[in-house]
Amino acid sequence: MNYKSRQEKLFNVLKEKNVNAYLTNDPANMEYFTGMHTTTIPPKELFMLAIEDKLYVISPSLEADYCKLMCSDCEIVEWKFSQKLDEIISNLLKKHIIIGYENNTLNYHLLAKLRKKHYRFRWIREAIRSLRMIKDPFEINNIKLAIKATEKALKVAKELIEKGDYTEKEIAKEVHIELIKNGCEGVSFDPIIATGKNATFPHYNPSEIKLKNDDFTLVDIGGRYASYCADLTRTFLRGKINDKKERLFNEVKNAIQLAINEVREGKSCKELDLVARNYLKNKGLDSYFIHSLGHGIGLEIHELPTISYRSENILKAGMVITIEPGIYIKDEVGIRLEDDVLVQKEKGEVLSTFPLEY
Numbered sequence: 001m002n003y004k005s006r007q008e009k010l011f012n013v014l015k016e017k018n019v020n021a022y023l024t025n026d027p028a029n030m031e032y033f034t035g036m037h038t039t040t041i042p043p044k045e046l047f048m049l050a051i052e053d054k055l056y057v058i059s060p061s062l063e064a065d066y067c068k069l070m071c072s073d074c075e076i077v078e079w080k081f082s083q084k085l086d087e088i089i090s091n092l093l094k095k096h097i098i099i100g101y102e103n104n105t106l107n108y109h110l111l112a113k114l115r116k117k118h119y120r121f122r123w124i125r126e127a128i129r130s131l132r133m134i135k136d137p138f139e140i141n142n143i144k145l146a147i148k149a150t151e152k153a154l155k156v157a158k159e160l161i162e163k164g165d166y167t168e169k170e171i172a173k174e175v176h177i178e179l180i181k182n183g184c185e186g187v188s189f190d191p192i193i194a195t196g197k198n199a200t201f202p203h204y205n206p207s208e209i210k211l212k213n214d215d216f217t218l219v220d221i222g223g224r225y226a227s228y229c230a231d232l233t234r235t236f237l238r239g240k241i242n243d244k245k246e247r248l249f250n251e252v253k254n255a256i257q258l259a260i261n262e263v264r265e266g267k268s269c270k271e272l273d274l275v276a277r278n279y280l281k282n283k284g285l286d287s288y289f290i291h292s293l294g295h296g297i298g299l300e301i302h303e304l305p306t307i308s309y310r311s312e313n314i315l316k317a318g319m320v321i322t323i324e325p326g327i328y329i330k331d332e333v334g335i336r337l338e339d340d341v342l343v344q345k346e347k348g349e350v351l352s353t354f355p356l357e358y
Helices: 002-016 027-032 063-071 086-095 108-116 127-129 137-163 169-180 195-200 243-261 269-282
Strands: 019-025 049-050 054-060 075-079 098-101 121-122 192-193 214-221 222-223 232-238 294-296 305-307 319-324 326-329 333-336 339-343 346-350
Touching: 002 019, 002 027, 002 049, 002 127, 002 346, 027 049, 027 054, 049 086, 054 063, 054 086, 063 075, 063 086, 075 086, 086 108, 098 127, 108 121, 127 305, 127 339, 137 214, 137 222, 137 232, 137 319, 137 339, 169 192, 169 214, 192 195, 195 326, 195 333, 214 243, 214 333, 232 333, 243 269, 243 326, 243 333, 243 339, 269 305, 305 319
Parallel strands: 019 098, 054 075, 098 121
Antiparallel strands: 019 049, 049 054, 192 214, 214 232, 294 305, 294 319, 319 339, 326 333, 339 346
């Protein structure tokens, strides 16, 4: 992996934003620019500082040797127990300059101390996040491997749901085990296993409730492979289905297929969202579609671009996005289908192959 080229793009952003440095402790950005996989280290204890054309990783002594092993094309600065972090940073910066930062990751007290030293700050979070939107072949391959493992876990979930005598939590446990068995280091997010009326909650924590007979169970899962995320959703059936629920399932299926067919470079994310939303509106179901159509995936489960009717993002080749229409009718039924799609110039490549069937 050529981390140097990624760092050069970062340095160019700093110049464009008229900032002299960039300070972060965001794990995904640190991994993207240095290769440092931080999940084994207590959160927020590592810091990355970019100054013009130089990159530093500030590490507690406890982790310094590990950082030297893992990081590429950067200098490791050891943060000794007796040292203050703001002093280490100011010694590296040396002069009073503008620091770019992400306002949701850095500790308020650290920023306050640096401001007292007359450093100024500028929020550049979106510019930094935008650098990760387009995936290189290394990233795409890891996402594909994450998807492959996730599909195997979906197969296990479907088989267990059809057998029946399981709780939501038991299905979630077996999904997690299957992901680990197939090379994932863990999950991209806590599995959503929601049976019956529980599926009307788009985000839901599995419970001790037994799977419902003659009803749907929504399964939204994703494995994390070499730090990269997958995100797939299927809605499975145990038993028989009534005509209304079958119609609703098919409308969601039509919506996802119509949207996927419109994925291509140059398509606005707003227009893409409206493909599915307007289809469901014509069927009288748009009021039950209560979230955006999708999002980017990569080192994080939610990345740019945002596939929403409010989004200003434009699709570009190399982006990997989710397409996930759903309908949620209170106290009755919840159905969502989700695939992961690689944006290409002429069309999207669906990276997931698991059938869109109940």
